[in-house]
Amino acid sequence: MKIMSYHNMSAASVARKIRSGEFSVSDIVRACLECIGNMDGTLNALITREDQKALQRAAFLEKAIASGEDPGPLAGVPVIVKDNMCTRDIRTTCASRILADWRPPYNSTVVEALENAGAVILGKSNMDEFAMGSSTEHSAFGPCRNPWDTERVPGGSSGGSAAAVAAGYVPLALGSDTGGSIRQPASLCGIYGLKPTYGLISRYGLIAFASSLDQIGPFTRNVEDLALALNVLAKPDHRDSTCSRKARPDYLEALETGSLSGKKVGLVKEFRNYRLPPEISASVDRILKILQEAGAIIEEVSLPVTMTSGLGAYYIIAPAEASSNLARYDGVRYGLSAEADDLLSLYLKTRKAGFGSEVKRRILTGTYVLSSGYYDAYYLTAQKVRQIITREFAEAFSRVDTLIMPTSPSPAFRIGELVDDPIQMYMMDVFTLPVNLAGLPGLSLNGGYSAEGLPLGVQMVGPKWGELEILSMAHVIERELGPAPIAPGGVTDEN
């Protein structure tokens, strides 16, 4: 079998074929590792490769299958995990010098879930340091490149996972999304990315950026795989008090019954206030048309506070939490530890050498907004705005079933283009971060291409616990547009 035929496969079909014995776990794992070996020198989507562990695990799963065991719904599916999710004994760096050699003694809940479902982890993906960024350029391990155009960024912060799925390394990768870090790279890489409702998937073992906003989610090239991933990942977890204890539906099963007649889709009209390339509006219109033809009713919805004040609130709350979450990297217990003569210089030298500039910027911002005398003006005000945004969304969802807007104000930009302009970089999250502030589920799917042939994502937002709603609509769209293709710079028969 040619390499290509593996790499186009969905996670669901890999699992089906492995369960039916069409090919072995080692077959696909070897093929994926080979392609990663060929391509990752260019893309730099992975920080850590675990070829040997992956092959051992493949052999282990094969033995289990041979003895009649069913490894689970992700039987033999090769996956890649963002490098901010703890993997026992596998280096987990957050793309930071401060954790460059850190090997966690424990597995995150999602890694446990993937393995219990039969998946094979091939490596850890590149990202913006501590998930702070929208381009995967802020990495201590060098920038990741977009397989659609290797001169361009894949988005971020989960750019490595998005690039890996878009390039055909694996059918499924995990990312984390604090202000758009799954949806924006999914958009820039032309694939599917889902940020679930806050509390749907356990954060235990996810190295925190902003605890009240972080959520783990999947990247795939089709909707069925998103549902499959949710079935595996979305479970209550006693180790995460913010993870909901409510029962989750069978996302795969419910997908098949999705019908759009009578469904109401709200178009968030404020996105038109932003200067966007015309192709972005066109891709939104294209998606709306498909939904309309499938029976959905489209109406305009206004989120005035959300679309004007969300960004400001986000860039207070997220850095505030980050400044506290990242304080533990002090060189005392683990990670980078600078040579120093006294305690204060140990702290100063370690953190100076260990953190990159963007992380430092956010720690400074966060420390400032929490400081006495400024707390009320910044942090408290931002929390009030957050409440208003949450209410605005809730009101909208009392009238419509889902909301539509672009995922990103821009297609993939050039490496280096925005890296020295933090405000422009922060703007990349303007359509995605309100969804985190409100704790809602958001999905990005491809809605078309720019004049240069770069993918353009459209974002679908659901009400709290409304994953099924947006998955079902995305499914309808996929039936029309087909699954996401492997990027031109990705795996081909030749490589």
Next chain:
Amino acid sequence: MKTDFSPVIGLEIHVQLNTLSKLFCPCSTDYIGTVPNTNVCPVCLGLPGTLPVLNGKVVESAVRTALAIHCRINDATRFHRKNYFYPDLPKAYQISQYDLPVGEEGYIDINTEDGSSKRIGIIRLHLEEDAGKLVHAAADGRLAGATSSYVDYNRAGVPLAEIVSAPDLSSPAEAKEYVSRLRQLVRYLGVSDGDMEKGSMRVDANISVKCSDGRWGNRTEIKNMNSLRAMERGLAYEIERQSGILEKGGTIVQETRHWNDAQGITLSSRSKEEAHDYRYFPEPDLPPLFLPDGYVEKMASTLPEMPWIRESRFIRDYSLPEKDVAVITENPDLADLFEECVSGGASPERTSNWIRTEVLRVIHERKIPVSEFPLSSSVLAELIALIDSGKVSNTAAKEVFECILQTGVTIDEALVRCEVQAGGISGSRLENIIREILQNNVPVVQTIRAGEDKKGKKGKFLMGLVMRETRGQADPREVREMLSELLGQ
């Protein structure tokens, strides 16, 4: 005219709650004497990616304690992060409470020196996690002169209830009374051993001095007072120090001072730690805690008889002096032992005496908690009842008591071993003992018989020998009669 100075004292007391597991993880809270860094896990080490999970038992202890000190319980509470860097703090923030503590606005009544009762306000009781412990590599284990330090995280995450009093205390004696009361209370509740020396109860004091001429000095915070005695001395010193400065017209520097027990002084601690802005904000990893309907009532129903109620009951029901009752009821296990003995047939007065002398002596000598006192209440009750009925003398009973303590035999066996006969030594057996003593002390006997024992000293000497020989098992009146008969008086 001479200026008078009156101290104004408020105490912040950290009570370590004795739950089996830590505040936010399942690790054991047993950190004293355990190998460093063995009772730890990714959560209490604050490893990246870990999350706290609230221990429900800790909430129970906190709510029960807050109820016992008459606090209003907040049905909705939440946790905050208190951010600061220190090597013993694994996450570089302490999970604590800020705006919505478990309990607020309570009080404790204490007895003052003049015998009256005084109400001390409690501002709040909140939960927080303990930090690890630094061990400095200097020869004496102190920071000064150490070239390196080690951290033991076994204590990190152990639950603490911080109880903040109003500035209602006006003397070191009152402060001592307040702390004793609180210590007694947490022991009654069974939520902490309240041991200041072991650090399971830590007291920091805020203290200022008010002058009769209307001036009011700044306050200082005194730390490192590791026993009741140290606290009394530390406060007395600080009052003296502040009054002295004010007397000379000076001003008090508002600062944190450390009590140095060896030197008997407080010293300014001008460390960088003092300039903290803790940047409190709500802990996003823990949802707000809503106490379910009926929870507070349920906790209230588990409260034991409060020590002050027990005290007045003991005074009333057993007709014991207040001072003695204070000793017996200081520790709930001791008070239980007392009541069990009394209900086992021992007289209250004698039981009170025995507990305050013999039982407490053994406990102090052996440095054991009351709960580990080796004699069961039924054995103790039986022994005391034997004295009550006159069958065994007090002296003999003490010997039997020692015998049981040393050997662990039954009371019957101990009576045999000590040759104690219920009913005592009398008649011919007593006569034989006296005759033998007289034979061994011929010069004394001769002096008495010659009528030269004018002050009766020699007679008392012989009396004492007999009582010692009979180990108190003889009736003194019989001894006296028999002695004078045999001396021919």
